[in-house]
């Protein structure tokens with residue numbers, strides 16, 4: 001299952017974390033939702049492969065600890081999503097399609 005590219009229509013904004021939006025449902029520690037809007041990471045799909053952290057040319061991602069989550073106990077958090085230059089490398093390298101990048105999305109929210 002890949003991230004829903006229309007999550008901002010299909011989900012509700014339930015929180016903010018590290019300066020970005022969190023889209024529910026969230027029920028910690030098993031369900032963590034989607035973090036970010038321009039650069040969106042589905043924390044419930046992310047398995048902490050780390051390719052996005054290695055490949056992003058502008059260091060958008062930072063690890064966050066997510067103990068007790070069934071997929072992985074760390075997630076790639078889009079902590080610096082405002083720095084994104086839309087190169088799409090992270091989308092291409094993610095092995096589980098947990099990331100979606102769309103610069104127009106924050107204006108649609």
Ligand code: SF4
Pocket residue numbers: 039055056057058059060083084085086087088089090091101
């Ligand atoms: S699209 Fe490029 S710049 Fe933006 S977060 Fe992904 S790897 Fe980084």
